[in-house]
Amino acid sequence: MLAVYSDDNALHDPDHFISRGVKIAVRESPERANQLLAALRDGAHEIRTPRDFGRDALLSVHDPRYIHFLANAYDNWQTLPEPRGPFVLANSYAMRQMKTLPTSFEGQLGFFLSGNSVPIGPHSWRAIASSANCALEAADAVRSGASESYALCRPPGHHAYADLAGGYCYLNNSALAAQHLRGRFARVAVLDVDVHHGNGTQGIFWERGDVLTVSIHGDPNTGYPWQVGYAGERGEGEGFGKNLNLPLPLSTSDEPYLAALDHALAAVRAFEPEACVVALGLDAFEEDSSEMMRVTTAGFGAIGARIGAQKLPSVIIQEGGYAVDALRRNLGSFLGGFLSARAG
Numbered sequence: 001m002l003a004v005y006s007d008d009n010a011l012h013d014p015d016h017f018i019s020r021g022v023k024i025a026v027r028e029s030p031e032r033a034n035q036l037l038a039a040l041r042d043g044a045h046e047i048r049t050p051r052d053f054g055r056d057a058l059l060s061v062h063d064p065r066y067i068h069f070l071a072n073a074y075d076n077w078q079t080l081p082e083p084r085g086p087f088v089l090a091n092s093y094a095m096r097q098m099k100t101l102p103t104s105f106e107g108q109l110g111f112f113l114s115g116n117s118v119p120i121g122p123h124s125w126r127a128i129a130s131s132a133n134c135a136l137e138a139a140d141a142v143r144s145g146a147s148e149s150y151a152l153c154r155p156p157g158h159h160a161y162a163d164l165a166g167g168y169c170y171l172n173n174s175a176l177a178a179q180h181l182r183g184r185f186a187r188v189a190v191l192d193v194d195v196h197h198g199n200g201t202q203g204i205f206w207e208r209g210d211v212l213t214v215s216i217h218g219d220p221n222t223g224y225p226w227q228v229g230y231a232g233e234r235g236e237g238e239g240f241g242k243n244l245n246l247p248l249p250l251s252t253s254d255e256p257y258l259a260a261l262d263h264a265l266a267a268v269r270a271f272e273p274e275a276c277v278v279a280l281g282l283d284a285f286e287e288d289s290s291e292m293m294r295v296t297t298a299g300f301g302a303i304g305a306r307i308g309a310q311k312l313p314s315v316i317i318q319e320g321g322y323a324v325d326a327l328r329r330n331l332g333s334f335l336g337g338f339l340s341a342r343a344g
């Protein structure tokens with residue numbers, strides 16, 4: 001299948017963040033992309049470099065003030081007084097009743113960045129924008145008639161809201177792809193199988209009736225994004241009933257995962273979408289450092305097969321997955337299962 005990849009992903013290479021009070025290495029590393037790319041080569045997929053779709057394409061789901069902030073964050077960081085670290089990080093966050101966007105850059109840090117897992121380095125913006133372009137290029141192929149495509153997006157995107165970065169995510173690649181597909185298809189479903197809830201995607205389409213968002217993930221009471229991703233969140237207004245969250249207990253293995261996936265796919269079919277975006281995290285893996293689920297390599301093949309069997313025009317967007325040594329075989333297993341089911 002057509003796969004989209006850019007070397008620019010490696011320009012985003014933050015070295016650490018704080019977790020449980022401890023300085024730890026950022027798990028969302030360029031080596032992830034190298035391993036995923038190896039899987040694409042293993043599968044002899046056609047690998048394409050994305051075009052630049054420009055800032056207007058980003059504005060289809062993102063706030064212009066947020067895009068301006070992200071694109072200029074590193075340069076503005078250099079104007080702050082010393083001492084300051086090598087990566088842009090917020091120090092004080094907008095919470096609940098705090099709703100004013102400050103005009104100062106330093107005030108905006110905690111308005112647009114939701115935590116310390118979204119550091120911005122000197123060339124991060126180029127990598128972030130190129131990741132979005134990978135998603136748009138893959139979506140454009142399906143919009144133009146391809147039956148499926150895959151975007152090797154790094155950094156990932158599904159935790160990013162219209163105006164808020166979080167959880168290693170800055171621009172919401174899956175939402176951008178879904179919105180791009182809307183240019184041809186009346187109803188689009190986003191199915192998120194990353195082990196973490198696709199909260200940004202849910203937020204972006206929360207009041208939309210034309211985009212169904214379904215997420216299968218670890219119980220947020222036990223892991224990121226903690227405050228969102230619960231079963232009672234169904235959408236509002238025209239979007240009411242168009243969001244489905246399927247949180248699963250810690251250590252969920254292949255069989256119960258696939259049962260939840262069947263439930264999710266039934267909801268997708270009931271929506272009668274004309275196209276689908278698959279937000280493909282590989283961090284439900286049994287050896288992933290997220291330590292939330294116990295999905296096996298073969299399990300990813302079964303997940304891919306069940307999604308592929310829907311026979312919907314589909315754009316697969318890479319999200320998380322941090323067991324670096326296993327990414328190659330797990331992506332290969334997913335794509336192999338997906339394509340076998342398409343052929344059958």
Ligand SMILES: [Zn+2]
Nearest residue numbers: 194196283320
């Ligand atoms: Zn994840």
